[in-house]
Amino acid sequence: MIKTTGFLRLSLLLSLLITACSGGDTETRVVAGNREGVLHFGNYGEPQGLDPHIVTGVPEHYILTSLFEGLVTKNPYTLDIEPGVAESWEISEDGLTYTFHLRDDAKWSNGDPVTAEDFRWSFQRATSPLLGSEYSYMYYPIVNAEAYNSGNLADFDQVGVKVLDELTLQLQLHSPTPYLLQLLDHYSLFPVHRATVEAFGDATDRLSNWAREGNIVTNGSFVLTEWQINSHVRVEKNPLYWDADKVKLNAIVFYPTENQITEERMFRDGQLHWTREIPLEKIPAYQQDQPEVTRIAPYLGSYFYMMNTTRPPLDDARIRRALAMAVDRDLIAETVTQGVYRGSTSLVPPGTKGYEPPKTFSFDPEGARHLLAEAGYPDGEGFPAFDLLYNTHEDHRKIAVAIQQMWMQNLNITVNLVNQEWKVYLDSQNNMNYQVARRGWIGDYVDPYTFLGMYITDGGNNKTGFSNARYDEIILSQAPSELDQEKRYKLYREAETILLEEMPILPIFTYQYKHLASTNLKGMPDNIMDYYNWKYAYLEPDE
C-alpha cells in the first residue's frame, strides 16, 4: 500500500515537472516570427557549405540566394529577369555580346563596392580547373570558358569576360544563348569577395573556410549571422544592400529538415512557416482539411525510366515504344501518387516558357502488343525477363510495382524489381550496368535545352547509349545559333520527336512540388522553378 502511494506521488511529480517545463510558453515560433518578421523555413538538408562556386544542392541554393546577388535576379511571379547588381544591360544584334552596367550603390557586407572586377575575378575562380567546381559547365556559353576550365587554355584574358571600366562588364558568347540571363541568376555565377577568399587561403582551395559564419562577406539582401550545423542557419536583413528598403523580412532561419515526417509535425506544431515537402500519405488529409496551407504546383522536372539501348532485347526501338505505350500514366498518377505527379508523354515538361512538347504516343495496349509482335514476341512469348532498377524509396517502389503489373497485364512481360541504395544506384547508371532504371531530372533554367541537352551522343548525362546524328546536329549546332525563339522551339520539337520515336527514355510523370505554407506568408508565389526571391517575401502579423 505504501509503495502504491509512492508510485502515485512519483507520477504526480513527473506530471508536475512536465507542466512546469512547458508553462508560459504559449506563443509558437511561427506566431512570434509573424510578429518579428522572422521566417522559419524547412530547408530539406544541412548545406554542404556556403561557397557558391563549390556547392551543388538545393538547400544551398535557398540560403545562397539570400546571401548573394548575381548580375540579375528574377521576379518570383513571372520569372522575368530583373536587375540585380547590374542595373541595365545591352545585348548585341547577333546575341553574342552582353554588356552589363553595374549600379554604383551595390556594396559588399563589409562596405566595399561591388565592381566589374569582382565579377571577372569570381568567374575566373569558378572556372579555374584547380577549383573543380561541379557547376562550371554553366559558364560554357562564354567564349573559351570550357577550354579554360578543362586546362587547355592557361590565360583567362582569352576568355570572353572583359572589364570595360569599374562598373561595366562585358560577356562574349560563342553562340547566342537565349537563357544566358537566367544562368546569371544561378549561384555558380554569383560573385565572391576576393579579399575575404584570399584572406583564408588559396582562391582555389576547396577546403578553405572563408565561407563560414564570422568570415564570410556577401552582397545579397541578407547576411549570415548564425550557422549551427545540423541545427539551423540564420540570416538577417543586410542594411547595406542596395535595395534594402524593399526587403521586408528581418531574418530567415533555415532548418535542415531531412525527415519529412518530422518536418510536417514541426509545421503542425507552429515551428515552421514553410516545409520542403508534404509526406505523400498526408496529402489527402491536408487537401481536405487545410487546402489553404497546401501548396502543390507544377515543377520543372521529369520522372522517367531510362533504357539501356546497348543490350538486347531493349536495343530494339519497337520494344522500347511498346513498353512506353503499355503504361497507363494517368491511372498511376491518380492512384499511386495521390494526384501529386501528373502523367507525361514527353521529356520536357509542358509549359517550359511557351514550349509545347510533341506528343508521339499515348496509352495504347493494343498498339503496344502489335509493336511487340513485330519485334518478334507475339503475346510476349519468349520475351526475356529484365530488371527494373530504382533507388531505394517507398514512392519509387510503388510506382515500379504498378508499371510491372501493367507490363505483365498488357504485354505478358515479366520484370524483376531491383532497388539499390542511392550511391550504388548512381554507380550502376554510370557504368550502364542496368536494363531499365528510374531517373529524375530537374531543369536548371527554363529552357528545353536543360532537358534535351542530356541526350547528345556520349553526353555525360546520357547513360542510355542513345545516339542520333540528326538529334546531335539540332542540339549542338542548329538550335544554339537560331535567334528566333519560335524557330528554335520548332527545332527542339523536332529533336524531342526523334528522342520519343527512338525512346531511350520512357516518360512517366512531370513533377509537382509540395509545400505546406503558413497563410501569413506572402510574396512567395507558385512558379515552375519553385523559385523564391527573398526580397519579395513577407509575413503578415496575426491580428
Place this chain on the structure above:
Amino acid sequence: MWRFIGFRVLQAIPVILSVITVTFFLVRAAPGGPFDTEKAVSEQVRAVLEARYQLDLPLHEQYLSYLGDLFKGDMGPSFYYPGRSVNDLIFQGLPITAELGFYALVFALFIGSLAGVFAALKPNSAQDYVPMSIAMVGICMPSFLLGPLLVLVFGIWLDVMPISGWGNSPGDKVLPSITLGAMYAAYIARLSRSGMLEVMNQDYLRTARAKGLPEHVVVLKHALRGGLLPVISYLGPAFAALLSGSFVVETVFQIPGLGRFYIQAAFNRDYTMILGTTVFLSTLIVVFNLLSDIVAAWLNPRLRYQFRN
C-alpha cells in the same frame, strides 16, 4: 587491479586497429563514391576532386597516410562538407549526443531499477506482472514508433511539450530523452528484477531478516548492492550504445547530434567521416566496456580475488 587494467588496455589496441582497417577497406569497396551525383561531373573536375582528397593514390598509400594522420589525432577533412574537418564535426555533435545519452541513461536507470526492484519484491503477483509486461512492451517498441507517439500525445494533443529541437525552447530535451531511454529502462527493469530475485534467496539476507532488520533496510542496504550488480555491468555498454544508437531519436526530434552525422556519412560516402565516427564510437565502446568491467570488479570481491591470483 592495475595488471587487469593494463591487460585490458593492451587487448583494446588490436581491436581498434582492426576496426580501422576493416572500415577503411569496406567503405572503399562499396559501390559509388563521394563524388557521384545525379548530374554528370566532367573527367577533369573528378580528377581535381580525387587528387584533392588523395583518392588518386594507391589504396595502401591512402591507408598508411590515414593511419599516420590518425595517430596525430587528425581524422582528415570531410569529403561532403568542404572546409570542415571530421574532428570539428565530431566534437560539434558529441556534446549534444552525450547529453542526450546521459539524460536517457538517468531516466532508464531510475525508472528501470525502480520497476525491477518493485517487481522482485513480490514475484509472480500483479506487482510483478504489470511492470514486467510494460517492460516487455518497452523492449519491443522501436524508438521510431515511440518518439512520434510521445510527440503526438504530449506535443500535439496535450500541447505541453516542444516536439523538436535541442536547447531551443524549455523542455525540448524531455521527450527525446524518454524516447531514447525507454528501451534501456525496460532492459534495466528486467536485469534488476532477476538480479534482485537471485539475491533475495541468499543466506545473508535470511540472516539480515533473522536479526530483525526492518524490510526496507534489508532491501535498500543489503539486497540492492548485490541485486543491481548486473545493471552496473550493463551500464557501460548501454551508454556506448546510447551514444552510437541515437540516430533515430535525433532524426525524429531534429537534434544536431553525432548520430545523424554517422548515418548521413554512410549515405554520402563521406569516407573520412564514416571512418572517423566509426573509429571514435568503437573506441568509446571499448573504453566503456573497460570501465564497467573495472567497476564490476571493484563491487564484486570475488572477481578482485581472481585477479590477484
